Amino acid sequence: MKDANPRIRSLVAVFIFLALTSMGARAQDSADGFLSDLHNFRVSNYVALDAYYRFSGTGDTDTLNEIVQGINSANDSMNSVAGSDSGVLSAEELEGLNQEFDKFKNLMRDNINDVRNQGYPDLRLVSDMANQALTMNEKATELVRTNSSVAQTFQGSSTETPLDEQARELDELLASVKKGEGTQELKAVIDDISSKWQFIRGSYINYNENNVGFVIDRYSKGILKGLATTIELLQGNA
Numbered sequence: 252m253k254d255a256n257p258r259i260r261s262l263v264a265v266f267i268f269l270a271l272t273s274m275g276a277r278a279q280d281s282a283d284g285f286l287s288d289l290h291n292f293r294v295s296n297y298v299a300l301d302a303y304y305r306f307s308g309t310g311d312t313d314t315l316n317e318i319v320q321g322i323n324s325a326n327d328s329m330n331s332v333a334g335s336d337s338g339v340l341s342a343e344e345l346e347g348l349n350q351e352f353d354k355f356k357n358l359m360r361d362n363i364n365d366v367r368n369q370g371y372p373d374l375r376l377v378s379d380m381a382n383q384a385l386t387m388n389e390k391a392t393e394l395v396r397t398n399s400s401v402a403q404t405f406q407g408s409s410t411e412t413p414l415d416e417q418a419r420e421l422d423e424l425l426a427s428v429k430k431g432e433g434t435q436e437l438k439a440v441i442d443d444i445s446s447k448w449q450f451i452r453g454s455y456i457n458y459n460e461n462n463v464g465f466v467i468d469r470y471s472k473g474i475l476k477g478l479a480t481t482i483e484l485l486q487g488n489a
Contacts (some may be wrong), residue, residue, distance in 0.1 A: 285335040288328045289395060293388045295325035296355065300384050303362060307372040318363065322356060344394050351387040358383055418452055428481070437484045444477040 299321030306314040329352055333345050340348075358380035365373045425448060429441055451470045 285332050285339060286395065288331040288335070289391055292325050292328035292332060292352075293391055295321045295328060296352075296384055296388060299325065299359065300381065303359065303377075303380075306363070307366050307377070310366055310370070315363070318359065322359065325352070340394055348387070348391055348394065351383070351390055355380065355383045355387050421448065422452075434484070437481065440477050440481050440484065444474050444481065447474045447477070 299318050302314055302317035302321060305311070306318060329349060332340070333349065358376065362372060362376055362380055365371070365376065425445055429445070433441070447470045
């Protein structure tokens, strides 16, 4: 491939960028590990809710187990958040979030019992549960968003390039990588990298809408593997 070398240079730049950012995210999480727990708390609740919607139509035991796993995972994360010594959330804030979680779990239990006992869901109760999930997770997000010390953790010093600018620079690098011809295998790997990047891109653009540290750390690892594979493929076809 005649354009392999420019694409490799762009890939190396992307690789270095994400490697450094991922290390920074892990360092941030070590100081404020509750952020990843809070993120997992929110995700696990939505996983449980999604599994319930499928369970309500099938009554399938495996799907019920997915609900249980999601709730258990949220429980574990809530316990970790409550036991954190970071001091980010006050005892009152933690108690308030825990109460919202208890309401959600109670509604989940009642909705599961409806399907088990009646064979169909109570749509009003399902709506209550969905609204409770939204209220609970918005509360979890707002508690962190309004904590200035946490927000500053992810803003960097005044001498650093802002995260949103870095994200747009990475957009340009990936666009450069996608130009030119390539094998189906190469295109598939690059498309996978782009998909993962689009998932975490919003975390750079607006921290208040995303828990940057956990998301970047998780998805950057997959992107880095894909970048290494892509570089090898380009070198082999150069």
